[in-house]
Amino acid sequence: MSPQNEQGVRVVIGGTIDIECTINGEPVAVETEVRRSLSDVIRHEVGLTGTHLGCEHGVCGACTVLIDGKAVRSCLMLAAQADGADITTIEGLADGDEYHPVQQAMHDAMAFQCAFCSPGFILTTVALLDRKPDATGDEIKQELSGNLCRCTGYQSILDGAAKAVELMSETANPPGQPTADQASGERSDV
Amino acid sequence: MKNPKFGYARPTTLDEALDLLASSEDAKLLAGGQSLLPVLALRLGSPDLVVDIGRVPGLDEITLAADGSVAIGALVRHAEVEDSHTVAGYAPLVAAAMPWIGHRAIRNQGTTVGSIAHGDPAAEMPAVCLSTSAVMTAVSARGERSIPAADFFDGFLTTALEPDEILTKVTFPPWRTGDRGAVVEQARRHGDYALVGLSARVHVTDGVIDEAVLAFLSVASTPVRVAAAEESLIGSAPSTDAYALAAEVVSNNLTPGADVHATANYRKHLAGVLTKRALEQALMSEVAA
Numbered sequence: 001m002s003p004q005n006e007q008g009v010r011v012v013i014g015g016t017i018d019i020e021c022t023i024n025g026e027p028v029a030v031e032t033e034v035r036r037s038l039s040d041v042i043r044h045e046v047g048l049t050g051t052h053l054g055c056e057h058g059v060c061g062a063c064t065v066l067i068d069g070k071a072v073r074s075c076l077m078l079a080a081q082a083d084g085a086d087i088t089t090i091e092g093l094a095d096g097d098e099y100h101p102v103q104q105a106m107h108d109a110m111a112f113q114c115a116f117c118s119p120g121f122i123l124t125t126v127a128l129l130d131r132k133p134d135a136t137g138d139e140i141k142q143e144l145s146g147n148l149c150r151c152t153g154y155q156s157i158l159d160g161a162a163k164a165v166e167l168m169s170e171t172a173n174p175p176g177q178p179t180a181d182q183a184s185g186e187r188s189d190v
Numbered sequence: 191m192k193n194p195k196f197g198y199a200r201p202t203t204l205d206e207a208l209d210l211l212a213s214s215e216d217a218k219l220l221a222g223g224q225s226l227l228p229v230l231a232l233r234l235g236s237p238d239l240v241v242d243i244g245r246v247p248g249l250d251e252i253t254l255a256a257d258g259s260v261a262i263g264a265l266v267r268h269a270e271v272e273d274s275h276t277v278a279g280y281a282p283l284v285a286a287a288m289p290w291i292g293h294r295a296i297r298n299q300g301t302t303v304g305s306i307a308h309g310d311p312a313a314e315m316p317a318v319c320l321s322t323s324a325v326m327t328a329v330s331a332r333g334e335r336s337i338p339a340a341d342f343f344d345g346f347l348t349t350a351l352e353p354d355e356i357l358t359k360v361t362f363p364p365w366r367t368g369d370r371g372a373v374v375e376q377a378r379r380h381g382d383y384a385l386v387g388l389s390a391r392v393h394v395t396d397g398v399i400d401e402a403v404l405a406f407l408s409v410a411s412t413p414v415r416v417a418a419a420e421e422s423l424i425g426s427a428p429s430t431d432a433y434a435l436a437a438e439v440v441s442n443n444l445t446p447g448a449d450v451h452a453t454a455n456y457r458k459h460l461a462g463v464l465t466k467r468a469l470e471q472a473l474m475s476e477v478a479a
Contacts, residue, residue, distance in 0.1 A: 011210070011239065013197035034198035034240075037227070056191065057228040064295055070269070071295040076227045078220070080198055081244055124295065145380045146293025 009080070019083045023048065024092025030079075038082045039063045039074035042089060050090040050119050054148065061147030064120040065089050071127035090119035093126065101171055102126050102164040111160030113151035120147045125161045129168055137162060193230040197239040204356070207243050208331050212354040214239040219356060221265055224292065224300030225308040249358060252276055258364030260284070261327075264304070264357060268297035281362040283322055283371040283391060287314040290373060293381045307357040309342075309349040309412070312383040314373060316343055317413040320405035321371070321389040324362050328355040346411040368394050372471035374464050375407070378451060384408045385452045386460045390468040392423065399423045404436070404468075406461060409446035416443050419465065428473040436469065437462035 009017060012034050020029045023046060030045045042051045042065070051074060054060035058076040065074045066088035093100035099107065102125045112118045121144060128135055128143045135143070140161045149157060197214075201207040211217050218237035220226055221244065229235040243249070243264065250265040252274050260281040262271060271277050272288035284302075291297055291305070291314055305315045306326070318324070319339035326337040328351055342350050351357060375387025386408050393401035402423040405413050419439040426432040441462035448454040 008202035008206070008245065009198065009200035009242075011197050011199040013239075014195050017198065035193040035195055035230075037193065037231075040192070057231040058224065058296065061293070061295065067298075070298040072299050073224075073295050075231070076224055076296075077299065078193075078198070078223065078227070078240075078242070080200065081220070081223065081242060083200075127294070142289075142380060143294055146295055 017080050017083075019079055021082055021085045021087055023087045024089060032079050034078070034080055036079050037075050038065070038077040038079045038087075041079035041082075042074060042087075048089050048091050052116055052119055054116070059148070060117070061120040061124065062117050064123045064147070066123055066127055069127065069130055071124050088123070090123060093122065100126065101167045102129065102161075105164035105167045106157070106160035109156055109160035109163050111152070111157045112149075117147060117149045121149070121157055121161075125164055128161075129164060133165070133168060133172070135161075135165055140165075191231055191233055193227075194233055194236040196230075196237050198242065199239065200242040200245055202245050202247070204246055204248070204329065204358070205331075207241055207246055207356060208329065208354065210239065210241045211356065212331055217241055217353075219243055219304075219307075221304040222267060222300040224296050225304060225310065243356070254280055255361075259361050261359045261361040262302050263359045264301060266302055268292075268300050268302050268305070269294065271302050272297060280365055281322070282365060283318055283373060283389060284315075284362055286371065286373040287318045287389065290314050290375055290384070290387070291381075296381075303357055303360050306342075306360055307349060307351060309344075309347050311343075311346060311410060311412050312408040314375070314384075314387065314389070314407060317387065317389040317405040317407040318373065319343075319360065320413050320415060321391045321403045322362050323403075324360050326350075326357055327359045327361065328352075329358045330355040334358075343412040366393065370394060370472040372468040374468045374471065376460055376464060386446065386457050386464055388461070388464055388468055390465070390472055392428075392469070392472055394428065394473070397427050399426050399428060399432070402436075404440065404465060406440075406444065409444050409457060409461060414444075416440050418443050423469075428469075433466045433469040437465040440465045 016031050017034050018031050032041050042048050052062040054062035056075045058073050063075045064071050067085050199210050216237050217239040220240050220242045249263040251263045253261045254276045268291050278285045305313050324339045337350050371391040373389045375384035377384045388406045391403045392399050402420040405415050407413050419436045422436050422439050441458045444461050446454050446457035
């Protein structure tokens with residue numbers, strides 16, 4: 001969350017500001033109006049339209065991106081604040097043609113209908129499982145309560161997130177291999 | 191909506207930030223932005239100058255003093271407070287408030303001190319500050335001063351901060367043996383503004399309550415205490431009857447407003463229910479450090 005660019009900016013009134021950051025591993029430099037949100041810069045100036053804008057004031061969660069691995073509302077951040085930040089958008093999750101496990105799990109669960117909200121739900125889930133790889137159903141529900149979906153009634157999305165927990169634990173601990181906890185002789189449930 | 195036009199500056203020292211703040215009639219500080227940016231996006235405010243203090247050094251620490259008090263700097267994110275062992279151990283009521291604040295994505299960016307400086311009566315931290323007798327440190331070019339939480343929240347989104355002052359840190363006094371507390375609220379959806387909430391702290395000596403603070407959110411233009419209910423608890427042993435009496439006094443004394451989400455009577459009733467719930471939670475568990 002602490003962007004690396006420590007440089008100050010003198011007063012800019014009604015003008016533009018130069019921003020350098022990393023988006024999906026690629027260095028990005030843009031000149032933009034100071035009042036522009038990070039979400040608008042990602043969509044309109046960088047051209048990554050996978051970040052969706054629903055409410056534009058922090059309620060719906062559709063615009064969620066990862067900054068240094070943490071979920072953040074990109075509509076509630078000025079692009080100027082993200083100067084120097086390491087940003088991941090929905091376009092940065094898949095590895096070539098291979099889905100990220102959370103994307104794969106959501107796909108398998110047929111989690112979404114119109115999918116307008118999907119980038120936000122998926123990135124929020126990625127951030128949650130990064131923090132809590134074995135998140136429980138309640139934890140998933142609580143975390144995803146900050147994202148709105150107007151199609152599904154949420155159950156399919158929660159199913160998808162639960163599937164993602166399974167899929168990622170299989171990837172981390174392939175069947176037949178002892179888990180780190182088992183190998184060290186410690187129980188993981190205490 | 192899109193933000194209105196404003197000037198932007200990003201100082202890298204506190205002195206520079208103070209100069210910038212004093213340089214404009216209508217400057218606004220930006221830390222995490224989770225309160226300011228919705229205000230801008232909805233065009234409820236249109237400052238001349240936004241002073242982004244995000245890169246000012248020395249404001250991003252949680253510090254534990256020798257006496258057990260915990261100070262939270264202006265740039266510490268809610269999520270950092272939520273994950274802090276220091277806060278969990280030495281300022282448990284602050285830790286208890288964190289899961290109620292918005293959602294994790296909001297807490298990753300929003301700052302705890304920023305939420306206090308914003309002075310939203312529906313926010314959790316102002317009520318927690320009241321119930322813990324937190325002390326605000328305000329700095330301006332004229333110097334530094336301390337403001338007790340009881341004198342800080344003046345009105346709706348209005349605090350005792352002068353326009354040229356920055357709230358650099360908030361200090362929570364030591365959590366003593368015998369202190370018990372809970373933060374509870376009811377919202378239509380977790381993370382939404384609470385219909386009613388409260389931060390309760392009681393102190394128990396030899397099985398008797400000798401101090402009680404009940405600070406409510408979302409019931410007035412500032413966080414408010416209900417002195418009569420607090421007094422009703424003093425001298426009682428923790429018991430269902432004592433909680434029920436305090437709850438009744440709360441319901442009778444609060445004068446919340448009505449809106450599309452809840453009537454005033456519903457809020458009064460809810461405040462009583464939550465009072466009982468908070469006291470049960472506080473006095474059942476050993477949250478004392």
